[in-house]
Amino acid sequence: MARTPLLRIAGLHAGYGRAEVLHGLDLDAPAGSVVTVIGPNGAGKSTLLNTLMGMLPARGGVLFDGQDIGGAALEERVMLGMALVPERRELFGSMPVEDNLALGAWPQVRRHRPWRARLDDVYAIFPRLHERRRQLAGTLSGGERQMLAVGRALMAGPRLLMLDEPSLGLAPLVVREIFRTVVKLRETGVTILLVEQNARAALEVADHAYVLEMGEIALQGPARDLAGDARVVDTYLGMAADARRDP
Structure with a gap:
């Protein structure tokens, strides 16, 4: 079907x-x-x-x-x-990885839903982000920045x-x-x-x-x-x- x-x-x-x-x-x-x-x-x-x-x-x-x-x-x-990961990624380079991820959770905050457990989910998908969680986003490699951009989008709990x-x-x-x-x-x-x-x-x-x-x-x-x-x-x-x- x-x-x-x-x-x-x-x-x-x-x-x-x-x-x-x-x-x-x-x-x-x-x-x-x-x-x-x-x-x-x-x-x-x-x-x-x-x-x-x-x-x-x-x-x-x-x-x-x-x-x-x-x-x-x-x-x-x-x-x-709906969530979009743009071509330019548009991260906040002067903020740590974990803060960038937290910003992605604002739809969950608006819905008054718990969101911190989503950090664990994102870190399970991208273990490297957990290792770099205190590092400034602007200092990441290209691949790590892409992981962060996707992870930030996932923090919103998207269906698409x-x-x-x-x-x-x-x-x-x-x-x-x-x-x-x-x-x-x-x-x-x-x-x-x-x-x-x-x-x-x-x-x-x-x-x-x-x-x-x-x-x-x-x-x-x-x-x-x-x-x-x-x-x-x-x-x-x-x-x-x-x-x-x-x-």
């Missing part, structure tokens, strides 16, 4: 001012799955995530757990259980976790560790929408995949099928291999 979509997008149009970037996107993210959106730079991947968080004006249908959230503000979407280029700028060994974490998170029941230019790594962990080109869905299907699609192999998997060789 097909899983019910936690997130359903229908005919989504969005952009910046008069410049439309997304042209009528349809996308489903079933509960408890990893859905990836791959494509080249400039395809509209980050625009999609920013639109879903309510940071850009949009037309079309956006349903979260069956609720129309098209007019909801960013804070409302966070309170519903959106990751924008989590492998960007990271060494291959760290990239593998980050994607192993994605698999672990899926096992906890979190739905993940993964935007990636590293198509090979994304398709290895995803259940379903969409190929975004020039603001439109060019291909979609089970990730394992797209990983064997000749067009995807020729256009994207080679690019991903090149990207992994970059310093």
Whole structure:
């Protein structure tokens, strides 16, 4: 039996001012799955995530757990259980790791729910953050900063976790560790929408995949099928291999 979509997008149009970037996107993210959106730079991947968080004006249908959230503000979407880890991570570099994590728990505080136990959960997923908990975030390595950004998002107890280029700028060994974490998170029941230019790594962990080109869905299907699609192999998997060789 097909899983019910936690997130359903229908005919989504969005952009910046008069410049439309997304042209009528349809996308489903079933509960408890990893859905990836791959494509080249400039395809509209980050625009999609920013639109879903309510940071850009949009037309079309956006349903979260069956609720129309098209007019909801960013804070409302966070309170519903949506979280975004942006490409730039946007950490507070002059604050310790643990304080950055604590700031991520504000939705739990607003709900008057206990949140300190979530620190233990995050430290169990990222033991290195526990080791660095008193260290300033700005002194962490690139991989550790990405772990902290994901951990901070998890402190809010999200139902949908959106990751924008989590492998960007990271060494291959760290990239593998980050994607192993994605698999672990899926096992906890979190739905993940993964935007990636590293198509090979994304398709290895995803259940379903969409190929975004020039603001439109060019291909979609089970990730394992797209990983064997000749067009995807020729256009994207080679690019991903090149990207992994970059310093």
